[in-house]
Amino acid sequence: MWHRLVDLFTSLKLTIICLAAAMVLIFAGTLAQVHLGIHEAQQRYFQSLFVWWPPESRGFKIPVFPGGHLIGAVLLVNLIAAHLKRFRLAWRKLGIHLTHAGLIIMLAGGLFTDLFAVESHMQLAGGETKNYSEDGRGMELAVIDVTGSDLDQVTAIPDTVLRHDRTIDYWSLPFRIVVRNFYQNSRLKMLSEAEDGARPIANQGPGAMIAVQPAPRATGVDERDVTSAAIEILPKDGGSLGTWLVSDALGAPQTFSCGGRTWMIALRPARYYKPYSVTLQKFTHEKYAGTDIPKDFSSRVTLIDPERAVNRDVLIYMNHPLRYRGETYYQAGFQKDDSATILQVVHNPSFIAPYVACVIVAAGLLVQFGYHLVGFSRKRKAALA
């Protein structure tokens, strides 16, 4: 049994199958971007264990092809196992060992990046200060206890948890939240402007005057879903406080009282708070003379970290990101009227892996070819002598 398993994971056939499957997956995933958009295609084809059919929720789904995570993981196991099986401690094998080690680090780094890297963005208007970045896609239902005089306690429920008819009962909340309706993408209209027969899905707050219409998922690079939900608040000691509409399209949090405390609820882009703040001092957007073609854009920000007594100005521009506390701030974009800068914030614990891997692979190839070159030249010298 064990031998068969070892044979399977160390076989070159498995490597070829994985590489072939990866080629097919990349081809299919690239074509899928036409209809799904880059983000959705990445999720379904590359950042998944399997590619499922049918993709939308129709009561059932079956895996039709291995996803990127599965192929990458199997390839990684295959590479490690094959290398261990054939490992021989000898100087002449050093180059091979180094090259394989580099490839393992590169594959593992890629998998870790996919699993653990968090990309978000921070949009700052002139003079604005923020100590959090926001997810580009993921939303969260923020339930905030605003009763305390100094601190707010936030219970952040990710949108992946919000599903139709799901009940959320969490220790930090004195009430249960029942998701009555959930729309990944939606359009909101005032009842007075909606077509005849439109009904509100909430009976509390501004939602009582708003009709919600489901919309197809946003697929464009510059588009994003307007996620909405109707949630009923049920105090744990009984009764109901009514149903509230929460939506990315509603600008303001809504307030209610429960358990003698004041609560705010809002559906907003998922936030990642930082122990430091960033203030935009100046955003510069230069164009080539007489054209609208961007020549350069940069953001001068002030970074303030009271814990580390840091207070410094930093210029962020193309290929010159700010790296601080494990996060990298790239100049990613700006609002159309230059009123705000958009910084991409990347937290990637394994960002160093590709650099290390490349250096090790290069060193391995150098050693391997160098070894053969030296051997070849020695043989040639001996032949000439």
Place this chain on the structure above:
Amino acid sequence: MKGYVVYFGLLVVLIAGCDKKSEIKVYRISKAPLEESAPAQQNAMPTNAASPARPAGMAAAASTSVSTPPNWEPQPLSQMRQASFLVKGENGAVADISLVSLGPAAGNVLENVNRWLEQLGQPPITAEKLAEITQRLTTSIGEVTIVDLAGLPKDADPAKDGRIVAAIVPGSASTLFFKMRGNADLAEAQKPDFIKWVAAICAAQTENKSPSMAAMPVAPQDSSAPQIKWKTPEGWTEVPPSSMRYASFSVSGEDDAKIDISIVTFPGEGGGNADNVNRWRRQVGLAPLDDKEITTKIVPMNAGSANFSTVDMAGGDSRVIAAWTRRTGRSWFFKMSGPGPLIEREKPKFFDFLRSIEFSS
């Protein structure tokens, strides 16, 4: 073959178990809303760079203040700023004044001065040059270093930028940064008051006195909405308005009890009385009433500048007092909600607040 399935399953579970995006998170954040400390007004004015966070030691200066000139308009505080004012001069000139506190390691005068010079588009200076341009002010908590820097950054509006007057007070636990940045002439005119203010804050640190801040700013979120004025009752704290609110206040009581007071305005009728009152009733757990019954619950109130309709609803621990008026094509709603006992305590102030409201048209 079974063994393959087990190992394969373990691999799948290992990878699938790495999904962190489905976890509910609970965390605490400071009340001071950084993201709301930069309203539209700040977009149009120069900003103070030194805006440190949680002060230590001398941070008492954050919540205490001394009397300030009447033309210094208090601005909403943030987690970074312990005091913030805006001064307006002639022809649109403005200057931004702030007090912030950083750790003791942030007190290098030369580095800070060069950072400010860079903000003004000026080259850095040496320590020798710095010694020539600094002024010293001896206060009860030590010697204060004052610098007066001039320069206009490229593309900057001279009405809003051109000069920084700053004072640095190093301490063992923290460093205080006082800063005035704005129009050069206005900053020159305000400099004596600024220095007096610095000295007074330093004196207040020693005496540990904490006179209260002056007037509250009015920060409407809808520039197309007409302006209204009010007198903020004692004990009410104005919090930055949201996109749905014209203004917000909060009042804290014992045991962390807190009430929320809001001003909301809509063009038009803003919904019928029955719809609104029933919505508020549901918020405190009361059953809705029919139109006739609701009419009996509405109490008119003549507040001088306007006639309000008011309702007072209590259900369980919660209570809501709301007042509204409709004038010149707009509806204005004033609502106080929270725990019953605290609402009862603040009720007279709420009605005084309504009486203080002045509509601009």
